[in-house]
Amino acid sequence: MNFFLNNNAAVMEKTEGGGSDGFQDRQTSALAPSLRVEGIKKSYGNLKVLEDVSLELNPKEFVSVLGPSGCGKSTLFHIIAGLDLPDAGHIFVEEDEVTGRTGRVSYHQQKDLLLPWKRTIDNAALPLRISGVSRRRARERARELFPVFGLEGFEQSYPSELSGGMRQRAALLRTYLFSRRIVLLDEPFGALDAITRGQMHEWLCSVLRDLEPAALLVTHDIDEAILLSDRIYILSPRPASVMGDVDLPGRRGIHRREALESGELRGIKDRITRLLSQGDNDGKNSAL
Amino acid sequence: MNFFLNNNAAVMEKTEGGGSDGFQDRQTSALAPSLRVEGIKKSYGNLKVLEDVSLELNPKEFVSVLGPSGCGKSTLFHIIAGLDLPDAGHIFVEEDEVTGRTGRVSYHQQKDLLLPWKRTIDNAALPLRISGVSRRRARERARELFPVFGLEGFEQSYPSELSGGMRQRAALLRTYLFSRRIVLLDEPFGALDAITRGQMHEWLCSVLRDLEPAALLVTHDIDEAILLSDRIYILSPRPASVMGDVDLPGRRGIHRREALESGELRGIKDRITRLLSQGDNDGKNSAL
Amino acid sequence: GRSEKEATGSLEPFTVVLDWVPNTNHTGVYTAIEKGYYREAGLEVDVVQPSESGTEMLIASGNGDVGFSHQEYVTYARTAKEPLPIKAVAAIIQHNTSGFATLPDRNIDSPKDFEGKTYGGWGTELEDAFIKAVMDKVGGDFSKVEIVNVGTTDFFGSFRQGIDFRWIFYGWDGIRAEVKDRELEYFPLIEVDPRLDYYTPVLIASESTLENRPGRLRRFLEATSRGYEFAVDNPRQAAGHLLAHADQIDPEHARASQEYLAEQYIADAPRWGVMKEEVWETFGGFMYEYGLLASRLDAQEAFTNEFLPEQ
Amino acid sequence: MIVGLQRTSRALFTALVLGALFGLWELLVQSGVIPAFILPAPSGVLLTAVNSFSRIAPHMLITLAAVGYGIASAFAAALVTALLMHRFRSVRIVLYPLLVISQTVPLIVLAPLFILWFGFGILPKVLVVILVCFFPIAVNTLEGLDSTDRDITDLFASMGAGGLRILFSAKLPAALPHLFSGLKIAATYSMIGAVIGEWLGGTKGLGVYMVRAQKAFAIDQVFAAILYISAISISLLLLVLFLQRLIMPWHKEARL
Amino acid sequence: MIVGLQRTSRALFTALVLGALFGLWELLVQSGVIPAFILPAPSGVLLTAVNSFSRIAPHMLITLAAVGYGIASAFAAALVTALLMHRFRSVRIVLYPLLVISQTVPLIVLAPLFILWFGFGILPKVLVVILVCFFPIAVNTLEGLDSTDRDITDLFASMGAGGLRILFSAKLPAALPHLFSGLKIAATYSMIGAVIGEWLGGTKGLGVYMVRAQKAFAIDQVFAAILYISAISISLLLLVLFLQRLIMPWHKEARL
Numbered sequence A, B: 001m002n003f004f005l006n007n008n009a010a011v012m013e014k015t016e017g018g019g020s021d022g023f024q025d026r027q028t029s030a031l032a033p034s035l036r037v038e039g040i041k042k043s044y045g046n047l048k049v050l051e052d053v054s055l056e057l058n059p060k061e062f063v064s065v066l067g068p069s070g071c072g073k074s075t076l077f078h079i080i081a082g083l084d085l086p087d088a089g090h091i092f093v094e095e096d097e098v099t100g101r102t103g104r105v106s107y108h109q110q111k112d113l114l115l116p117w118k119r120t121i122d123n124a125a126l127p128l129r130i131s132g133v134s135r136r137r138a139r140e141r142a143r144e145l146f147p148v149f150g151l152e153g154f155e156q157s158y159p160s161e162l163s164g165g166m167r168q169r170a171a172l173l174r175t176y177l178f179s180r181r182i183v184l185l186d187e188p189f190g191a192l193d194a195i196t197r198g199q200m201h202e203w204l205c206s207v208l209r210d211l212e213p214a215a216l217l218v219t220h221d222i223d224e225a226i227l228l229s230d231r232i233y234i235l236s237p238r239p240a241s242v243m244g245d246v247d248l249p250g251r252r253g254i255h256r257r258e259a260l261e262s263g264e265l266r267g268i269k270d271r272i273t274r275l276l277s278q279g280d281n282d283g284k285n286s287a288l
Numbered sequence C: 001g002r003s004e005k006e007a008t009g010s011l012e013p014f015t016v017v018l019d020w021v022p023n024t025n026h027t028g029v030y031t032a033i034e035k036g037y038y039r040e041a042g043l044e045v046d047v048v049q050p051s052e053s054g055t056e057m058l059i060a061s062g063n064g065d066v067g068f069s070h071q072e073y074v075t076y077a078r079t080a081k082e083p084l085p086i087k088a089v090a091a092i093i094q095h096n097t098s099g100f101a102t103l104p105d106r107n108i109d110s111p112k113d114f115e116g117k118t119y120g121g122w123g124t125e126l127e128d129a130f131i132k133a134v135m136d137k138v139g140g141d142f143s144k145v146e147i148v149n150v151g152t153t154d155f156f157g158s159f160r161q162g163i164d165f166r167w168i169f170y171g172w173d174g175i176r177a178e179v180k181d182r183e184l185e186y187f188p189l190i191e192v193d194p195r196l197d198y199y200t201p202v203l204i205a206s207e208s209t210l211e212n213r214p215g216r217l218r219r220f221l222e223a224t225s226r227g228y229e230f231a232v233d234n235p236r237q238a239a240g241h242l243l244a245h246a247d248q249i250d251p252e253h254a255r256a257s258q259e260y261l262a263e264q265y266i267a268d269a270p271r272w273g274v275m276k277e278e279v280w281e282t283f284g285g286f287m288y289e290y291g292l293l294a295s296r297l298d299a300q301e302a303f304t305n306e307f308l309p310e311q
Numbered sequence D, E: 001m002i003v004g005l006q007r008t009s010r011a012l013f014t015a016l017v018l019g020a021l022f023g024l025w026e027l028l029v030q031s032g033v034i035p036a037f038i039l040p041a042p043s044g045v046l047l048t049a050v051n052s053f054s055r056i057a058p059h060m061l062i063t064l065a066a067v068g069y070g071i072a073s074a075f076a077a078a079l080v081t082a083l084l085m086h087r088f089r090s091v092r093i094v095l096y097p098l099l100v101i102s103q104t105v106p107l108i109v110l111a112p113l114f115i116l117w118f119g120f121g122i123l124p125k126v127l128v129v130i131l132v133c134f135f136p137i138a139v140n141t142l143e144g145l146d147s148t149d150r151d152i153t154d155l156f157a158s159m160g161a162g163g164l165r166i167l168f169s170a171k172l173p174a175a176l177p178h179l180f181s182g183l184k185i186a187a188t189y190s191m192i193g194a195v196i197g198e199w200l201g202g203t204k205g206l207g208v209y210m211v212r213a214q215k216a217f218a219i220d221q222v223f224a225a226i227l228y229i230s231a232i233s234i235s236l237l238l239l240v241l242f243l244q245r246l247i248m249p250w251h252k253e254a255r256l
């Protein structure tokens, strides 16, 4: 982890876009929201997946979405990213309607989706190539980040030669190189071990501090949500609707780990757990 | 979770094999070990994956294996299950050498591996079919467990119609129906949300109490390891070797969650975290 | 009309393999079927059609009892590296009625004008030899002729694709042109070189048939010769017999061709089918001279009149 | 409903464009730009096809019989061969090169040899059909068996399943999509195989009918026969597709 | 090292079994069980093949030219067609049925028509080769493009890639294994196509050579020609395999 801190300068230098005009506090949420999701409904055939989901993400805010497995979180993200059309409802990015339009948000999907025909370095450099950077330049940029993501020495490997966790880190590196002012993260740390996960958390916090994007994270780890977020939305079981949201006090990030571990945030954790279980007890669905 | 407790009777009735002669304490570990892994080495081409791994699992004991992503945990399990041959070393089950022999342990793999051409119920019933149970009887047995695993109503669905979490639960149900006296679990709860995961933990504890198998669990969630285990092995980064093991005090399971949440086990958690990070600081590998 | 089939049980099956699709060369066989001559001879005749002329091989290997072939193929077959055990047993037509044909607009007045023109054929070396032979006669240069394998492409179709002359049976393609009122320049082979007056087509049988089942073959040839004799006398009716078995043929074409061939089946021979050793010797010599054969042909091995009806 | 409509309008569009193409062809022939003896007008072909149905039908039945026996035997033989090649390295090593070589020998040369060896019955035709159909089914099935996800076979093995059980319960179902790809190819080409078999020698069948028509310059009848051959081939293809949908309901992508 | 040894011993085994098969064949012919005019002995065929190489070679070059032009044009046309069919629903709807129908028309009937329409030059032969090769390449490539993982195209889309970029950077590479499957089929059958084309009409080429040999009952020369045809077909197949290994190094399963 010391590694990270040492490398922050390098990371910062390489990030593109996103006004990094110093650290600002969360008061910015008073401005117009970065992302507004309004009354989204979606069914697959007879299966109602999203009932009526509305949420907001303010500039520079980090918001998590918790919900039972299969409730429709990935579906919601797909719709926000413009990859799927909702049956009803609208998506606004910085007050523009973008329902069904892609490219406005950076989307890290649940699967790693590395291209089997590209070496790891070219997989990572993909977003740069798409935005028109030359192959040489794109590779250079990507290569510099390989040590940071613990992938040094695997630049020339094909994805099939990496372990699950390494693939996920390569995918994260790719997302990092496609930074937008709004970032959607769908269980980005699912396959990582506890230590790496912890390190990724810290790294994410430092990146966020530099880039200051607005971020929406899907996770099934309550601790992770508490650690990283300014706010947490709780979704009901399928068909999903927003059951409530929980504001987290103080600044997110490393500082909060201690609060979490010392039991200081016990009350909030209990509230989240209660909200999540409530969906179950409503008998809306027979899942555990 | 009340759900589970209510259904325990049903669950118990259905389990096969494994002498369920009442609850016994962990003293049994004085007997000959159920599983002995001796000096396993394994390389893929030039990539050394397992350096020299030895471990033991006593009857009725629940042992977790923690290690960084990509260190070789799945590889180790494959070798124990007899699906891969080690370059050196031996596997003993109840004092029989079984290196390279399959069928002696129940193995829940990291991927869900549901067969796309079978409906969920037939996927779940697969182990029964393989052990010679008639199709009708096998389906009946499996169907009874669908509510317990939160899959009621999806018996006739094909796996492609399930969400990630639902698939994992279906795979768990299948493993449940292939109970052996030794069970290997490779990140069985990876894709589950926090609530479901908690419920699966409790359910697992109750199943273990009934079946009393010896179980080896790979996880990257330290809390999970602490909650469920009698003992925890810590692996170094690749090439993996056992860096140490941690004994956990008292009885595992539900009781321990409180100890964990109240910070009572803080010391042990710190020790594990230290051991895990140590591997990193050794500079054995450039991962985060 | 077609006679009833109730007597089939006592009839011996007998297979005739054609050399081409059914045409007026085969009429005698169809007449014999239609008139019931084969039944009277105790035979149930089945007619089989191969399009690629592999008839000689089929007969040699015992697939079929009698086949339609041509003297040049029998000669080839008898002198091949691995000789085929077949013999000609009857000539269908006494004289060679084939020759080179061209369209008037190609300005070919004699075989000398083949120079610089394109010949369309079946791609055999024999054809090369024929062209060379007829050109040698009139002092033409064979090396200036372009040879093309036209495969199954039809006569007039090939002329549209740059072919200038082809080798035809007058009794079929020549008559067709007449019927269709298309003008044709025709150079009969026999007029160019008498050595080329050979038997085409002929009936062949395998040596094992000749040895082991001579009676059956005799009865077949007897009935067949009655068929051809009938066709000589009643060309219009015989055309009807052919058409009953090959309904795609233009009836007018069949009738005209039949009338032409009525003169040719027996012609100057004492009776239908007989062959002269001299013809076999001469033509065999021609083929050898033009380098088509590895060894000289022994005419005795290639044909026999022994199984033809007496009188 | 909408899907139904879309389907209808798509079929309509196809029909329109194809109609236009055939219209153009008709026009070219009618106006004499293309002489009818080179390419008959579609209307003429259709008329001939309808009129000569009763004459073609008996030939068609003969050809269909050869196709039926051929596909059935090719399927059975290919399945067994693929399973054996997959399971026994030695069988694969010997057979695979032979199979590939068999595909590089022109049918037009082999078919007459078959007749030479096996006579004029249905057998040589069935053999040609087998020769055409066996390879795609066997090779596709083998590929399917080979490419079964290693993890899935491991799963079966870890549950104590034996080699045969893994072969039939894990690999064969996993190979089904490949097997059907092979069957689709086989269905498309089986009629052609039978027709070539007949073309090169025989007493009856669509092939014989076509040679006769061609040599009699009845080009409209040749095309009428082609029409029937295409129609039957496509029906066979659709039949395979239907079977695939029936047998593999989990496979959403069953298409041509 | 061990892999190398295994390979050698495998090749040895194949050679042994094939040798035994050919030995049996030789014996059957030599002993007269099979008459040599029906099936020549392999030794004779080999001898003829060697002896007549200088006579066959010019024909071979002619045939190879047709194959070369044919495969190259079929490849280019099939690639473009597959891309168009994938991208434009209307193109697919019209072309796909036509393509399938084209496969159900016997070559043996089409080749003479091609000659009728295009003469006796190289063109009709190239067309036959195209007809044989186009379909497998186009259909396989289309299938590859269609079956590209939706998630991967979504990934590109979410990064703001346009339709063309997705087509060329995501779908085309994902379709490569399919494309090569098609090419392998095309390579296997291209020689046959050219030979059939020549068999049914032409001035030179292996097909013409074979007709001549057959009509002169030189069956050993027919078989010698078959030998060369097989050898060339298999070389073409190996060439495609080699190209696949070269172009798709990440694909471990590149096999026949």
Ligand SMILES: Nc1ncnc2c1ncn2[C@@H]1O[C@H](COP(=O)(O)OP(=O)(O)OP(=O)(O)O)[C@@H](O)[C@H]1O
Residues within 6 Å of the ligand: A044, A047, A049, A068, A069, A070, A071, A072, A073, A074, A075, A076, A110, A238, B161, B162, B163, B164, B165, B166, B191, B193
């Ligand atoms: N393309 C599809 N067609 C049909 N059903 C689908 C499709 N995609 C998702 N579903 C269904 O929609 C529901 C929600 O799926 P989704 O993947 O959004 O869940 P999730 O909340 O992301 O679950 P997890 O936490 O397990 O990833 C599931 O029941 C799934 O079966």
Ligand SMILES: Nc1ncnc2c1ncn2[C@@H]1O[C@H](COP(=O)(O)OP(=O)(O)OP(=O)(O)O)[C@@H](O)[C@H]1O
Residues within 6 Å of the ligand: A161, A162, A163, A164, A165, A166, A191, A193, B044, B047, B049, B067, B068, B069, B070, B071, B072, B073, B074, B075, B076, B110, B238
């Ligand atoms: N079949 C294989 N061929 C080559 N390398 C392999 C193979 N299987 C695994 N590896 C390599 O072995 C190492 C260990 O892989 P393994 O899947 O055992 O890790 P793991 O500890 O289970 O990781 P994770 O926690 O991410 O699941 C990785 O570096 C991987 O790239």
Ligand SMILES: [Mg+2]
Residues within 6 Å of the ligand: A073, A074, A075, A110, A186, B164
């Ligand atoms: Mg999801």
Ligand SMILES: [Mg+2]
Residues within 6 Å of the ligand: A164, B073, B074, B075, B110
């Ligand atoms: Mg693993």
